[in-house]
Every structure is written in C-alpha cells, then in structure tokens.
Amino acid sequence: MTRSSAASSPLIIIIGAGFGGLGMAIKLKKAGIDSFTVLEKGSGVGGTWRDNTYPGAACDVQSHFYSYSFEPKHDWTRKFGLQNEILGYMEHCVEKYALANHIRFNSPVGKAHFNEAQNQWSVTLTNGEELTANVVITATGQLNQPAWPRIEGIDRFAGTLFHSARWDHSYDFANKRVAVIGTGASAIQFVPELAKTVKSLNLFQRSAAWVLPKPDRPFKRWEQALFRAIPAWDRLYRYLIYWKNESRALVFTRLSGLLEIFARKARREAKKHVTDPEKLKHVIPDYQIGCKRILISNDWYPAINQSNVSLVTDAIDHIDTDGIVTRNGEHHPVDAIICGTGFQASDFLAPMEITGRAGVNLNKAWETGASAFKGITVSGFPNLFMLYGPNTNLAHNSIVFMLESQIRYVLDALEALKKYPGSAMDVRQDRQERFSSVVQEGLEHSVWSSGCTSWYLDANGKNTVNWPGFTFTYRLATRRVDTADYQFIDPPRGA
Secondary structure, X not given: XXXXXXXXXXXXXXXXXXXXXXXXXXXXXXXXXXXEEEEOOOOOOOOHHHHOXXXXXXXXXXXXXXXXXXXXXXXXXXXXXXXXXXXXXXXXXXXXXXXXXXXXXXXXXXXXXXXXXXXXXXXXXXXXXXXXXXXXXXXXXXXXXXXXXXXXXXXXXXXXXXXXXXXXXXXXXXXXXXXXXXXXXXXXXXXXXXXXXXXXXXXEOOOOOOEEOOOOOEOOXXXXXXXXXXXXXXXXXXXXXXXXXHOOHHHHHOOHHHHHHHHHHHHHHHHHHOOOHHHHHHHOOOOOOOOOOOEEOOOHHHHHOOOOEEEEOOOEEEEEOOEEEEOXXXXXEOOEEXXXXXXXXXXXXXXXXXXXXXXXXXXXXXXXXXXXXXXOEOOOOOOEEEOOOOOOEOOOOOHHHHHHHHXXXXXXXXXXXXXXXXXXXXXXXXXXXXXXXXXXXXXHOOHHHOOOOOOOEOOOOOEOOEOOOOHHHHHHXXXXXXXXXXXXXXXXXXX
C-alpha cells in the first residue's frame, strides 16, 4: 500500500476471526487496506468451527457453497464438510492471504465506546488494554455464546458436566452412563457417535426435531480432479447448489403448506428405523415442520432405536450429585451430563458492552428486540458495522453468501467515508425503522411464526434472527451504500 493510500485508510478493528472476520480481512487486503487488526477471543481462527469439536461435527450446507466464492476448494472429501476440514480451509485462507500478522489471539473484547469528541471508537479488552479505531466491524456470529440450561442443582453434580461446544476430549465414555440434555442440531450429530461406546445414554428431550435424510457421501477422486481441472464446472456445481437451496425459501416464507411433503418423508424415515413404538411416538414432532430448524441426519433414528439409548420426555425437575430427577420423581443416575442446549443466538454481540452516541448502550437501544439497518448498522452507533447481525440468519442456504453481501456493503461504506475524511456515518433512525418494519412484516407470514418456541425468537417472542426472503434479494439490497440513508457527522475541529 502506498503512503497516500495508507494515510487515507481508516484504522479498523474487526472483532472475531470466523468466516465473517476472515472474509472481511481478506477483502480489505484485496482493496489495498492494511490498516486493520482482527481481535479474536480464542487461541485460533475458525469461530464456531474451532469451538465445536464434538464427535460427528459437520456442516448441513454443501461443502462447495460453504466457502468463499473467491477462494474455491476443489478437494472437499464429502458433499457436506466435516468440522476439521472446514477449519483447515479457514486456516488455509489465513496463510494464503497473509493475515497472521493482523490477528491478535486471546484478545476478548469487553466493551467499545464511541468517542464523539474524536469520532473514534475506544475498544477495551477484558484485560484492560484500550485500543482506538475509526471503524469497528463485529464478526462475532450468532453461535458463539453457549446457552446453558437453567436447572436447579446443576452446580451440585459431582460427575463430569460440559456443553457440547466445549467438548471434554479427555473424558473416556467407554462403559459410562451418560445423559444428554437437548435434541438440537449438535446433539443430532454427536448422539449417534456416543451411542456406539457408552453403557447407557439417557436423552432428555423437551421437543422433538423434524429430521430428514442427509444427501451426503464422499467425493470420488475423479470428481475432485474434475473440479480442479475444469474451474467452470466447479463454478457451475456451486451455482446449482445455490439455486437448489434458494428454491426452499418460498416454502419457509410463503408456501409453508408444501412443507408437509417433507414432513411425510421425515415420518417415513422415523417409522423405518425406530421399531420401539414408545420411542416412535415421541420422535415425531407435534408442531409444523420448519417452525424450528429442520435437521438432516442419516444415523439419528437408528441411534434412537438402540437398546442402550433411552428417550426421556418428562421435564427435568432438578439435578443432584449423581444424576437427573424428572418431575415425575424418577431419578436417572449418570456419570456424565452433556448439555446440547445450543447458543444464545438472539443475544447479539453479548457479552460485550457497546456504547454509542450520547452514552446510549446497545442493550438499551435493543430493549424491545435487536434490529439493524440491513442487519449491518444501528442508529446512534456511527462507524459500527455488523456481519451476521439481526435478521440475517438463514434456514435454507449458506450464511457465507450473506456474509459476502455484508462485506461488500461495508467496503462500499468505507469508500463513502473516504470522501469525508475524519467523519463518521450514522444510519438514520427512520431508515432503520422502515427496514425493520418490512422485515418483521415478512416474518409474520413465515412458518417461523406458526406458534412454536425456537431459538429464532428472543425473550419477547420477536424473531430477531432470520431473514424472511431470498438471499439474492438481500444481495441486491446490499449491493451499494446509499449515502442518503446516513447522517455524516463532521470531524472534530482541528482534525
């Protein structure tokens, strides 16, 4: 980067080194901007793919589309990538694009405060160190804070207890009595693996999940060679995945009646593999398919059917020193408890404390539910850009596609800021409210509003997580920054 371009480039802090943070960093470098630092709370890159190392961890989006469009990987081993392979891909990107010197590991952010006198952000690490930046870009994701169950006595348990996102690889499960709390996306992957080795497995289920077969298989060597030899075929394969996945947006948002086709398929799979009539009765959900996240697996129902697996549907009353007690008074003695209870998806940017103009706390601004203009900017918080912010999650396609749309929007915002050196851009409140209103209206007609309780909803019952439409409409909406949507705050005098 030349001296002149360096002088005109803002100091940028990126929080998080997952897909969003790394993608943003790569695109900054491609744009000739080197004046950025990535703050990562962990000891390595990867975000959720670094943290979730439980047995069987894999992606439910096809490998070729769960990767950057500008950095194709031709040698994926399976149609759906495994955790270690996805993490390896991200580490490859760090090396190829020379990001290592930009990343500070073991640097969790405690708070960030916008200094109106300087038009700058003060970012404070949990160790007290303070950094200054013109622009802050958050890339913390929605699946980074494990949600622990609030169960009386959980702290009194004398055995081994951990969350699936903090897997204890030192624990030997052979011949052990194990309890798993939760039957979500993580449990559906690690329970079949556990069932192979444990003496007994008590699976505590609050509500069943709709589970469809996973169209997964290893790629053959000739297929990998073809992807490598003919880049156009690799691109076409990616596009075919995109449009196949994208077509499902209609059934989630407008034609939810068609989801019954998938419900019948899930019921057939359950009846095919679960021969115990009592178990079968409880593995088929009683809510509309799609209201909660639809899961895909080929070994979930066979695992449920195993004789050493017990499905417990009575609510948990409390935990004592050596087991779990349900509300019917039954005591289930176990040696280990695994909490497969998901993440605090609607607690965006938690546990960081973010303070904007006039000392307004972000939690205060979001007291009626998180919202952001295009899921990226929040009024009152100038030069703060979010990747994977409110209402940008998907139930039908790859979040990496959404992240690339957001990254392009942020780059365009940085270009706009170049025209006003030292200024800060703050999205207008009326533009944010108008956008959020359209999003919520779209969600009202979606299957996610059909009456179930899910992690898509916050404590007030508001869907602050999902995008209610096609990803290509989101890409069009974020293709460029309209400066009329923003108020540009003049730089301080003398700056």
